[in-house]
Amino acid sequence: MKRFNKLKKEVKKNLMMMVEGSQELEKLELIDNLERLGVSYHFKDEIMQILRSINYQNITPGDSLYTTALNFRLLRQHGFHISQGTILF
Template sequence: MMMIAGSQELEKLELIDNLYRLGVSYHFKDEIMKILRSISQQTPGDSLYSTALKFRLLRPHGFPISLGVLALFC
């Protein structure tokens, strides 16, 4: 996880997404939660892709994020 210390938000989200898709996210549970906590306090991304990925990863972990962030792109 030291690789992502200086990474951008989108790169962190994509890494977490890849860990879940590979089925190895349970090995990095604490690190993932720490990253998601820090990302949840930031403003929505500038692209639909990054905002949707952020929404999809934060919502199942109980972070308060509304559908309104996606409405900005309509």
């Protein structure tokens, strides 16, 4: 258990370093991948911090449907009350 906690702390530190220089889409895809792997519950605080840090004003009407849908789904899934008109143009 001690080794597990040490590895978990190391992954959290690397996760936050990796996110700092990433684009919004990369951050959202990372959260999506953590959820699909079934390990996102270990990183709840970090995921919320990432979602809060994303500047949603940078989302433009030219963004792909994939980006828009991923934004909307992750925000709603994590308790952000976003109306459809906020992200969907």
